[in-house]
Amino acid sequence: MNKNNEAYITGIGQSEIGKNLLRHPLLLTVDAVKEALDEAGLSIAQIDGVSTYPGRVPQMLGFSPIGADELIDALGIKATWYAGGGEISSQLGAVVAAVGAIRTGQARHVICYRTVYEAAALARPEEYPMQRRDRVEGSAQWTAPFNALSPATWFAQYAMRHVKKYRLTREQLAQIALTDRANALLNPRALVREPLTMDEYLSSRMVAEPLCLLDCDRYTDASTVLIVSAGEALDEVKCTPIRIAAMAGSVDRHSWDQAEWMASYATGRDLWKRTDYKPADVDTAQLYDGFSFLALTWLEALGFCDVGEGGRFIEGGKRIALDGELPLNTFGGQIAGGRLHGFGFAHEAVVQLRGLGGERQIKGNPKVAVATSGGGPLATALLLARD
Amino acid sequence: MRPLPRLDSINRDFWTGGEQGELRIMCCNDCGTFFHPPRPVCRHCLSDHVATKAVSGTGVVDTFTINHQKWHPKMEVPFVIARVELDDAPGVYLTTNIVGCEVSEVDIGDRVQVTFEKQDDIFLPLFVKTA
Numbered sequence A: 001m002n003k004n005n006e007a008y009i010t011g012i013g014q015s016e017i018g019k020n021l022l023r024h025p026l027l028l029t030v031d032a033v034k035e036a037l038d039e040a041g042l043s044i045a046q047i048d049g050v051s052t053y054p055g056r057v058p059q060m061l062g063f064s065p066i067g068a069d070e071l072i073d074a075l076g077i078k079a080t081w082y083a084g085g086g087e088i089s090s091q092l093g094a095v096v097a098a099v100g101a102i103r104t105g106q107a108r109h110v111i112c113y114r115t116v117y118e119a120a121a122l123a124r125p126e127e128y129p130m131q132r133r134d135r136v137e138g139s140a141q142w143t144a145p146f147n148a149l150s151p152a153t154w155f156a157q158y159a160m161r162h163v164k165k166y167r168l169t170r171e172q173l174a175q176i177a178l179t180d181r182a183n184a185l186l187n188p189r190a191l192v193r194e195p196l197t198m199d200e201y202l203s204s205r206m207v208a209e210p211l212c213l214l215d216c217d218r219y220t221d222a223s224t225v226l227i228v229s230a231g232e233a234l235d236e237v238k239c240t241p242i243r244i245a246a247m248a249g250s251v252d253r254h255s256w257d258q259a260e261w262m263a264s265y266a267t268g269r270d271l272w273k274r275t276d277y278k279p280a281d282v283d284t285a286q287l288y289d290g291f292s293f294l295a296l297t298w299l300e301a302l303g304f305c306d307v308g309e310g311g312r313f314i315e316g317g318k319r320i321a322l323d324g325e326l327p328l329n330t331f332g333g334q335i336a337g338g339r340l341h342g343f344g345f346a347h348e349a350v351v352q353l354r355g356l357g358g359e360r361q362i363k364g365n366p367k368v369a370v371a372t373s374g375g376g377p378l379a380t381a382l383l384l385a386r387d
Numbered sequence B: 001m002r003p004l005p006r007l008d009s010i011n012r013d014f015w016t017g018g019e020q021g022e023l024r025i026m027c028c029n030d031c032g033t034f035f036h037p038p039r040p041v042c043r044h045c046l047s048d049h050v051a052t053k054a055v056s057g058t059g060v061v062d063t064f065t066i067n068h069q070k071w072h073p074k075m076e077v078p079f080v081i082a083r084v085e086l087d088d089a090p091g092v093y094l095t096t097n098i099v100g101c102e103v104s105e106v107d108i109g110d111r112v113q114v115t116f117e118k119q120d121d122i123f124l125p126l127f128v129k130t131a
């Protein structure tokens, strides 16, 4: 491996994570940018690229209030390459795009970011109005007329197949939320820092069977930044670089109901085709859990267990606990860490690989981590390594 | 009240076929493949020689959920959201509601038949269980 041909995550940053924050979303983004620059020892003048998902979404500003255009102009970045859009293989697709730019010499240090302001927007609709149309169009027309109005109802149907076909139980699925909440207790920045018991989980009200309220993440206000740097520029960086060893983002059909199976499965399979690492080499898994069931399918998709075995793999919770054989979502995932929308998983993978997890740091000098976003119908997986 | 689709030249047949009692799915005149959502090109052979065709409206519940959450205050819950695979159009799935039975009576593999619910100018293809 010639490191000059590789791309690395260098500085990482995170704003305050909260609900109904008053701080402007651009300033949350700047907070995260500054933390990432400080860690890397870089100045804004050294940043020559920006990449984000999904770009500014004017009709749903809470979902994505700050686009690449605005950030570049607001911070005076002289960009030789940038991208920001939603038609990409889910949130961490923004990192995949940045790696492509770096490997082709179009940029040396790229700020990748995701800013969410959904809780604040919901609380202050006069400032962040949702634009509603009289009629739905595009892909929404195939679900909304049947009152399938939330991704919860779409993922619940995949989860129901696991219940019926593979005998997934609520007690098994509960381990994702229980693990998240236990880990979040050790993360000072986590959104939800209260313990959770199995009894509380089982008595939580149903949203869409088999998913209950505690299987879902919650609207959050926060910004997360990952700086992706060229191997040849690492001498400018003071933090431990984390190599992006492999990437995948395979999609069969970008559709909530026409895809035979979730995109995580093809993505997980394809990730291992692009590396000599094996699932057994992974020291920690940071797997998208906007709904708990997604993390379970990622475990199967990435080959940590067979398809259909996810429920039994996490049963009892020991295997995925902080001191287990495959620590999962050590920052609390999205369910307890906050709905950072994909970027939180890569952020935490880097924290753990650098040994900077503090109270939640996993033991044993971790060197390889996997981080994912989405799961279906869009999915992205990153394999990260500390050399 | 359900959110309704905006009609255009491509989706109109699907959303209004119920007026004649027909479930109309896009089909390729060259290779015979059914596909959905409707588009002016066949996703199997790329032919633009395509048109909607009425199918029998029978199918099977591929998967489902029982929705308990009121996504808006006036929503009546619980109800079943299901993904139905159509007998005559292999590989085509419709998100829909299973109506006319208790929510607890729906299961994967159930045989179902289309029924249309009219709202304004739209005929929503819902499904009922068949014996």
Ligand SMILES: [Zn+2]
Pocket: B028, B029, B030, B031, B032, B033, B042, B043, B044, B045, B046, B047
């Ligand atoms: Zn054809």
